[in-house]
Amino acid sequence: xxxxxxxxxxxxxxxxxxxxxxxxxxxxxxxxxxxxxxxxxxxxxxxxxxxxxxxxxxxxxxxxxxxxxxxxxxxxxxxxxxxxxxxxxxxxxxxxxxxxxxxxxxxxxxxxxxxxxxxxxxxxxxxxxxxxxxxxxxxxxxxxxxxxxxxxxxxxxxxxxxxxxxxxxxxxxxxxxxxxxxxxxxxxxxxxxxxxxxxxxxxxxxxxxxxxxxxxxxxxxxxxxxxxxxxxxxxxxxxxxxxxxxxxxxxxxxxxxxxxxxxxxxxxxxxxxxxxxxxxxxxxxxxxxxxxxxxxxxxxxxxxxxxxxxxxxxxxxxxxxxxxxxxxxxxxxxxxxxxxxxxxxxxxxxxxxxxxxxxxxxxxxxxxxxxxxxxxxxxxxxxxxxxxxxxxxxxxxxxxxxxxxxxxxxxxxxxxxxxxxxxxxxxxxxxxxxxxxxxxxxxxxxxxxxxxxxxxxxxxxxxxxxxxxxxxxxxxxxxxxxxxxxxxxxxxxxxxxxxxxxxxxxxxxxxxxxxxxxxxxxxxxxxxxxxxxxxxxxxxxxxxxxxx
Amino acid sequence: xxxxxxxxxxxxxxxxxxxxxxxxxxxxxxxxxxxxxxxxxxxxxxxxxxxxxxxxxxxxxxxxxxxxxxxxxxxxxxxxxxxxxxxxxxxxxxxxxxxxxxxxxxxxxxxxxxx
Numbered sequence: 178x179x180x181x182x183x184x185x186x187x188x189x190x191x192x193x194x195x196x197x198x199x200x201x202x203x204x205x206x207x208x209x210x211x212x213x214x215x216x217x218x219x220x221x222x223x224x225x226x227x228x229x230x231x232x233x234x235x236x237x238x239x240x241x242x243x244x245x246x247x248x249x250x251x252x253x254x255x256x257x258x259x260x261x262x263x264x265x266x267x268x269x270x271x272x273x274x275x276x277x278x279x280x281x282x283x284x285x286x287x288x289x290x291x292x293x294x295x296x297x298x299x300x301x302x303x304x305x306x307x308x309x310x311x312x313x314x315x316x317x318x319x320x321x322x323x324x325x326x327x328x329x330x331x332x333x334x335x336x337x338x339x340x341x342x343x344x345x346x347x348x349x350x351x352x353x354x355x356x357x358x359x360x361x362x363x364x365x366x367x368x369x370x371x372x373x374x375x376x377x378x379x380x381x382x383x384x385x386x387x388x389x390x391x392x393x394x395x396x397x398x399x400x401x402x403x404x405x406x407x408x409x410x411x412x413x414x415x416x417x418x419x420x421x422x423x424x425x426x427x428x429x430x431x432x433x434x435x436x437x438x439x440x441x442x443x444x445x446x447x448x449x450x451x452x453x454x455x456x457x458x459x460x461x462x463x464x465x466x467x468x469x470x471x472x473x474x475x476x477x478x479x480x481x482x483x484x485x486x487x488x489x490x491x492x493x494x495x496x497x498x499x500x501x502x503x504x505x506x507x508x509x510x511x512x513x514x515x516x517x518x519x520x521x522x523x524x525x526x527x528x529x530x531x532x533x534x535x536x537x538x539x540x541x542x543x544x545x546x547x548x549x550x551x552x553x554x555x556x557x558x559x560x561x562x563x564x565x566x567x568x569x570x571x572x573x574x575x576x577x578x579x580x581x582x583x584x585x586x587x588x589x590x591x592x593x594x595x596x597x598x599x600x601x602x603x604x605x606x607x608x609x610x611x612x613x614x615x616x617x618x619x620x621x622x623x624x625x626x627x628x629x630x631x632x633x634x635x636x637x638x639x640x641x642x643x644x645x646x647x648x649x650x651x652x653x654x655x656x657x658x659x660x661x662x663x664x665x666x667x668x669x670x671x672x673x674x675x676x677x678x679x680x681x682x683x684x685x686x687x688x689x690x691x692x693x694x695x696x697x698x699x700x701x702x703x704x705x706x707x708x709x710x711x712x713x714x715x716x717x718x719x720x721x722x723x724x725x
Numbered sequence: 726x727x728x729x730x731x732x733x734x735x736x737x738x739x740x741x742x743x744x745x746x747x748x749x750x751x752x753x754x755x756x757x758x759x760x761x762x763x764x765x766x767x768x769x770x771x772x773x774x775x776x777x778x779x780x781x782x783x784x785x786x787x788x789x790x791x792x793x794x795x796x797x798x799x800x801x802x803x804x805x806x807x808x809x810x811x812x813x814x815x816x817x818x819x820x821x822x823x824x825x826x827x828x829x830x831x832x833x834x835x836x837x838x839x840x
Contacts, residue, residue: 317825318818320811326818328825335829337822339788339805339815355805356788362769366788367819369767369775373786376764376777377809380784 222248223264240265323349329357337363455525461550462594468523475519477512481540485509513539520546561590570611576640577633578703580606603632614639763787778806786812 222244241261316327320339327338340355358366456464472478486505516539521529532542565586570579583606587597607621617639621627690697693704763778769788776787789804807815 317821318814320807320814324805324807324811326815326822328822328829330829333833335825339807341805353802356773356790356803358769358773358788362773363822365767365769366775367823370816370819372766373775373777373812376766377784377786377812380764380777380779 218248219244219260220264223261227265331357335360455523456528456546456550457525458528458550461546464523465547465551468520471523472516472519475515477516477519477539480509480513480516480538481543483509485513485538517542561586561593562595565590565605568609570609572611572613575703576610576614576636579609580633580636583609599629603627603629606632613643780806784809 223240226240226243244261316325318326320326323343324339324341327340329336329338336357336359338351338355338357340351340357342349343352344350454460454464454467469478472481486502486509517537520539520542521533524532528546532545537545565583568583568586570576584602587602591597607618610618617635621632621635691699691704692701763776765774765776768774772792773788773790776789778785778787785806785808787800787804787806789806790801791798792801793799
């Protein structure tokens with residue numbers, strides 16, 4: 178193929194082209210002059226001979242001689258030889274022999290042609306040109322084993338056929354895969370060849386990038402997967418770390434709190450902002466409130482509300498859960514101990530001695546203290562109120578002294594948390610005056626506005642007046658004094674329980690000397706000098722009476 | 726315990742979010758991959774095209790006849806895809822084909838003259 182191509186490329190002068198065209202036209206004319214039937218017979222015979230004989234050994238001359246012998250026709254003339262050559266070449270094309278064998282046959286054919294020319298036309302001067310150009314279809318090149326680029330003549334038009342051939346019965350036949358381009362299409366395609374080359378380069382560049390792109394895609398997918406898995410692992414680790422850290426931090430805090438409490442105790446509690454007074458059995462409410470604040474500040478107050486977590490509940494649980502439960506239990510026990518110690522440290526000494534030796538949890542200790550002292554305090558309140566309500570002034574004592582006792586009771590009731598109105602207290606004092614002061618009570622009740630100070634002034638004045646009346650009565654008539662003594666005895670019978678208390682106080686007054694004035698006959702808390710000058714004067718008067 | 730549960734819930738939520746985002750990215754990639762595969766160089770005639778395509782990692786020059794169906798131009802049966810080596814061979818022998826054209830044209834002219 179390459180040789181034939183090079184030969185064709187060598188043809189460049191126009192004169193040579195012209196001469197060849199004229200000669201070829203002449204030969205084509207003779208070709209069509211042959212009879213159809215003869216051509217058919219010759220074609221069939223040549224094909225038969227080609228099939229039977231060996232292609233390697235056969236030559237165009239031999240085939241032509243054999244055909245002429247069988248048919249009895251002389252095929253030595255030019256048109257006949259041309260026809261035979263055409264048939265042979267078409268058969269060769271269908272057989273698709275190797276290029277080397279084709280070249281060999283071509284050389285042999287050339288030699289035979291030369292010989293024939295010499296034999297037949299000895300005197301001819303004109304050289305016979307190569308007849309390959311006369312072929313109706315010429316294969317320019319083979320793109321692959323079964324694909325050919327060929328130029329063919331079809332219905333008066335020349336076509337460039339790029340087609341894929343298939344093997345059938347030992348022949349190569351054109352298949353359906355292919356395309357035939359007209360001269361215009363072919364020229365357009367030829368012009369676009371540079372564009373095709375550029376596109377090929379771009380596509381090659383893309384192909385180089387695409388594997389990278391695919392790798393990137395795979396990498397991104399794997400990155401997504403990796404991102405998910407590490408997240409899951411990190412989450413697991415985070416939860417584990419939370420489990421691990423949760424019990425550790427409270428331990429640290431407890432240690433800090435313990436050291437703080439130790440420091441506070443060592444330094445006599447200078448740092449603690451909450452000052453908790455010690456529980457003495459009567460101040461449970463205020464003590465409890467302050468104690469709760471302190472425990473909350475130390476962050477151990479939950480021990481009093483929540484029970485101890487039990488790690489043995491989940492025997493079938495995982496090791497992590499068991500470890501968590503144990504850590505929680507350890508933490509709870511530490512907090513319980515801290516809470517217990519804080520409660521004990523804020524008890525008064527008798528209560529501390531009472532509860533220190535008993536093994537109780539903080540919650541149990543708290544509940545027991547509440548049970549005992551809160552309700553006792555409530556009992557104490559009731560007792561104070563009862564004393565206040567049942568208090569009654571007597572004739573033997575000074576009214577002002579008895580009013581002070583009543584004031585003390587009112588103060589204790591107020592300290593217990595119950596509020597007493599001043600008007601209420603004043604009314605109570607008026608209602609509790611001795612029976613002999615009935616007229617005075619009526620006068621006081623009639624007045625709308627009577628504050629405590631005014632009441633006390635009135636009572637003092639009235640008492641001075643009544644003491645003067647008694648002296649006159651005593652001095653005037655001893656019999657009247659006897660009656661008064663009798664009346665006093667009767668009153669004693671009416672108020673026996675108070676009488677006993679009164680007797681005790683009188684006994685004490687007589688035996689023990691007063692710490693204020695140093696004299697006997699009254700208690701220091703009842704000393705006149707403590708209260709008022711007038712009261713002192715009365716006391717001095719009484720002292721004067723006693724020796725008489 | 727409640728704190729841990731909340732954290733786990735948050736983690737699950739984040740996982741769901743990330744999973745939700747993945748599919749559209751994949752589909753986008755698939756869509757984008759198809760576009761730059763073929764480059765149409767020129768049209769030889771009204772229904773024939775020359776295109777350079779990427780088919781399974783190899784570059785092909787496709788000379789094919791298209792047909793119209795439902796308003797779309799689809800590649801038909803008439804055509805041939807040339808591999809790179811075949812394209813080069815064709816390029817080498819293009820001049821030869823041109824000379825062949827000249828030869829046959831002259832032959833036809835002679836025939837016409839004869840008649």
